[in-house]
Amino acid sequence: MSSSDERHDKPDNSAVSRRNFLKGTSLALTIPLVTGGENEVKAAGADVPILGPDKVNITLNVNGAPKQASVEPRVTLLDALRNDLDITGAKRVCDRATCGACTVIMDGKPIYACTTLAIEAQGKKIRTVEGLEQNGKLHPVQQAFWDNDAQQCGFCTPGFVMACTALLEKHPKPTPEQIELGTGGNLCRCGTYHGIKAAIAQASASRLTPRTAPAKLTRGGKSNG
Numbered sequence: 001m002s003s004s005d006e007r008h009d010k011p012d013n014s015a016v017s018r019r020n021f022l023k024g025t026s027l028a029l030t031i032p033l034v035t036g037g038e039n040e041v042k043a044a045g046a047d048v049p050i051l052g053p054d055k056v057n058i059t060l061n062v063n064g065a066p067k068q069a070s071v072e073p074r075v076t077l078l079d080a081l082r083n084d085l086d087i088t089g090a091k092r093v094c095d096r097a098t099c100g101a102c103t104v105i106m107d108g109k110p111i112y113a114c115t116t117l118a119i120e121a122q123g124k125k126i127r128t129v130e131g132l133e134q135n136g137k138l139h140p141v142q143q144a145f146w147d148n149d150a151q152q153c154g155f156c157t158p159g160f161v162m163a164c165t166a167l168l169e170k171h172p173k174p175t176p177e178q179i180e181l182g183t184g185g186n187l188c189r190c191g192t193y194h195g196i197k198a199a200i201a202q203a204s205a206s207r208l209t210p211r212t213a214p215a216k217l218t219r220g221g222k223s224n225g
């Protein structure tokens with residue numbers, strides 16, 4: 001399953017699937033290596049630096065602001081957000097590209113943060129649920145989830161909100177098929193799908209434009225979590 005119609009429309013290149021994630025890891029392990037420095041080696045015959053296993057400094061653009069962290073190259077975007085940057089809106093549930101609780105928007109497309117390496121996310125525009133609120137006002141999708149009681153425990157909700165936001169930015173008036181594809185990569189154990197679909201219908205009445213730089217973060221820069 002995937003967390004958006006993007007991933008259904010373009011399964012090969014619109015997101016890092018678990019399979020590609022593992023293939024990439026395997027590839028990195030099988031490339032012949034030559035020493036290139038204390039913490040850096042290069043693939044033999046190629047001018048491609050391979051970082052690690054020690055920590056490396058990275059910069060992530062999260063909700064319009066540069067964020068620095070020092071992480072091992074194996075660290076996922078989800079772990080970097082939650083553990084290093086204290087941005088905890090994206091949730092860890094399955095940790096294997098199945099449930100969508102970790103969904104964030106990267107360069108306009110919803111992705112599973114649990115199967116995206118943090119170092120790969122450098123140079124991309126990452127948006128998390130913390131970046132949706134503007135000037136103390138909930139984003140239309142957040143407001144629609146609230147109005148339609150589209151959550152129970154709420155653990156899946158940030159991922160659903162991000163998947164729905166990406167869906168409506170791409171398809172302001174989504175068809176039932178587009179809604180199915182756009183939310184098909186997200187699971188709600190509480191079964192709030194009826195409310196989520198009602199929220200999408202309400203939010204689709206609002207004109208959504210991509211947002212990258214929130215004027216104000218919620219709850220000191222992080223959501224419940």
Ligand code: FES
Pocket residue numbers: 091092093094095096097098099100101102103112113114115
């Ligand atoms: S899909 Fe990432 S935590 Fe479930």
Ligand code: FES
Pocket residue numbers: 150151152153154155156157187188189190191192
């Ligand atoms: S509201 Fe509980 S898992 Fe979705």
